[in-house]
Amino acid sequence: MKIAAHFAPAMHALVALTLCVGVLAPSRSHAEVTSPVLAINDEAGKADITVVPLRGSLSVLMGSGGNIGVLSTPDGKFLVDSGIAVSKPKLKAALDGLSALPPKYLVNTHWHWDHSDGNEWLHAEGATIVAHDNVLKRLMDRTRVIEWGYTFPPLPPGGLPTVTYPKQKTIDFGGETVVLTNHGGGHSDGDTAVYFKKADVLQLGDIFWNGHYPFIDYGAGGSIDGMIRWVDISLKRSTEKTIIIPGHGPVGNRAQLAEYRDMLVAVRKKVSALKKQGKSLSEIVAEKPTAQFDAKYGDFVIDPAFFTLLVYMGV
Structure with missing residues (x-):
């Protein structure tokens, strides 16, 4: 992938540093490595949409960080x-x-900048920003x-959500019914x-990265078990006819989501077994528990x- 090639060295350096000094390494150590966030921003500024x-x-716009869903109606856009803001x-x-x-409406699926950095300018264009309660809390603070x-x-x-919800919210807009749901930590x-x-x-x-390993934000309440639970719920609430938009990767379907779920479960099982054997993180990485899916x-x-x-952090 083009984006990955640009910041892979920085990402690999971060991983190597983490393996050397521990999973929860001091931020000072990580600061010595150029963050891939900067490379992703640079790439987003160059990428076509x-x-x-x-x-x-309904359409999906790709090229500015996370995938952007757009419902275009006679009442405006949802x-x-x-x-990412540089893509404006x-x-x-x-x-x-x-x-x-x-x-008219903008929903943030979560707080990460590649899904929320454009909030301010879209609000200035007229969008009411909607998100889960915890998204507002995180966007209001400095978050490492x-x-x-x-x-x-x-x-x-101007970039903060002004309408929030705790578990579920329904919005009727432009002849469509849009249901927003939070299933807890994922x-x-x-x-x-x-x-x-x-x-x-x-x-x-970012519950679903179609064809890619996902990031899990443990610092913001995420977990591998939560991800699997979310995917299980999503599989039950979809059919073979449902179009599924991932946070990253191509538009998918239920079969691809099921395949992704099987990958998550299999890797979790292998890493957990190795960790229970007393192996260190570096030893587990060396055994390549993801090999069949790489x-x-x-x-x-x-x-x-x-x-x-x-x-490893979640088992």
Whole structure:
């Protein structure tokens, strides 16, 4: 993948550093390595935005960090996630290409910057920002992600959600019923599954990385067990006809989500067994517990060693 090639050396250095000094290494040590966040931002500023039509008036915009869902209606646009702010010129052009009408709603699937950094400018365009309660809490504060070696500053007031919910919220907009649901801790503690009921399209944010190993934000309440539980629930609430939008990777379906779930379960089982044998993190990484899945899932942001570390932290 093009993005991965740009920041893979920095990511590998972060993983190696973590293996040497421990899973919860001091942020000072991580600060010595250039954070991949900077490389991702640089790439987002150069990348083109690809518009993928889905079903009815729904599309996905790809190229600005996380995937962005867009429902374009005569009442305006309903967006899911806002990408990285440096993409604004190209993202705005892509949105205007769908419709001249302004954004009316913007839902953040979670707090991470590649899904929320564009909040402020989209709010200025007219969008009411909606998110889980915990997303507001995290976007209001400085938040360090140790595994990324980066401290995210608070978003400006204009980028903060003004409508929040604890468990579930339904929004009727443009002839569509949009159901927002939080199933507890998963990728983080503020994830939202967005289901477009009439279109039968489910957007899962970073619960689902289609064809890639996922990041798990333990510092923000995520866990490997929570990720698996979320995927199990999503499988039960979808059918073979449901279109599933991942946080990263191509638009998917229920079969691909099930395959992803099997990968999560298998890697967790292997890492847990090795950890119970008393093996250290470096020894477990050396045994390559992800090997059977690396060809499919290991070529993007989270490489096999990093994903092994993330699973290790949760078992």
